[in-house]
Amino acid sequence: MMSMQILHRWLAAIVGLQLFIWVATGLAFNLIDSQHLNGNHYRQKMTAPPVDTASALAEPSQLLLQFPTQTVSAITLDNVLGKALYRVTSDKGKFGFWATDLSPVKLEPDQLKQLALSSYSGSGQVIAIELANDVADKYAASSALYRVDLQDERNTHIYVDATTAEVVAHENWGSNLKQLLFMLHFMDYLPDNGVSFNHIAIRIVATIVLLLGISGAILVIRKLKHGQYRIGRAHSENNTLILLSPDNEPLETITIHHSGMLDALNHHKERIRTSCGGGGQCGMCRVKFIDHPPLATDQDRSKLTDDQLNDGIRLSCQHQAMGGCVSLVNAAQLRHYIKLSSILD
């Protein structure tokens, strides 16, 4: 009977922390307004003037000759910083060429800054431009990816690819937080994983969590079947507990103020000591129910022998408070009770 409970406990110990992270980050995604996590807070559509035709443009077919071994799926003529350029999309990536002479595009810091600012609607100043090729893969950009930092209240930074003259992404503290939440939610703790939720670690943990849920459900169903769940306080005319010593000498009369038996016995002072605080784990809160002992729970059965159960001994933390007589069951409990009383008196 108890093996399911031990299994459940061990599964929880193994994956409990990640389960907490899943629920907490999921709740964060649910509660935080998407606007706060939006990297494109200050992103604006770049105004596109008609392509400049003042100088004659080279033909795209000439560009195709430069890619004899690659599959070219598109050649796009665009207008960047007032100059016409071609972007070639092939199976090897994207490449930029100025459309007048087909020279490869390689933006200078000034141009990077200008391009970044044309996509930015905020009022921050550019404070730094740095090569950011360490994150190029993440944005499917070339190794000439630059990061343009702006001084605004969102710490906006704009990624620009110097060889395609494209604004690749806007990020800020909100989108950084979002990435952190995703990293936690996807268990994407390895830096080179990309944003992936299909890796082996998450599959193992998710499987264990599923087993945790199944074992928990089995335990709940079992308890339901055994009538161990009761809703609300048991109805009783008698609102008074009489606590007896192990030799059945009256020690104290206690008025019931709590729904649980242990809490009722420990009203205002710890008459019965526990180390687990009422989790059914330590077995220290055992008392003998003199009249009508309640149905034993799984926890009772795990901590008490059949003889003790037949005697009416139960873990008080597992049962509802009800009026009547209960007695302490051993000398240690009595010693604690007397010591406590003498201190308080």
Place this chain on the structure above:
Amino acid sequence: MVIMDIDFIRGKHLTHKATLTIPTDKTLISIGEVLRHFPGATRVNLYPSANEPRYQVVLADRVIFISAYNGQPVQQVTQAEAALMVNQVFNGSTNAMTAKLVTENAPSELNPRLLPVWQFSINDTVNTRLYISATSGMLVTQRHDYWRLFDIMWMLHIMDYEDREDIHNPLLSLMSLLALMTVLTGLALVFVAFANKPSERS
């Protein structure tokens, strides 16, 4: 969801686009010619359709598609051309394929912004459907039963049982809060259970 590979769900294995390349055998009409014809063009994109290379011309208020061989405008991609595209990119048999032009009321598995499209039902065991843009003639997306299953799981995941897209719904807030309390109390119990050595039966 973590078991099902996301690229598989997106149907990456269903198609291959590597064969689509701009042909170099015939002369294309000059880009200068295109720009003279459409002086307001802000962007011009040359791409290979199933029939011929085409120019996609982006104007301030609309997008126009013209043949790169003869400059003829392409109003709408024909079923025959769209079927040709499917045959070029689909990894499998298209013998039982049926086609339907969708111009409004996009099916729930398709982003309405992609309309109009030719919907090709492959009628295979996983009900694969390929969507070909009726304006550009290019493959826009592919769907199969595993995608649809994943979409149901996503609905269960975010508890938006109507539109399957609102992650900020109050039901999810409530259930997540309850779940968080459950996990925290559960963790406390685990801590208690392992912090105290089990007492012996007496």
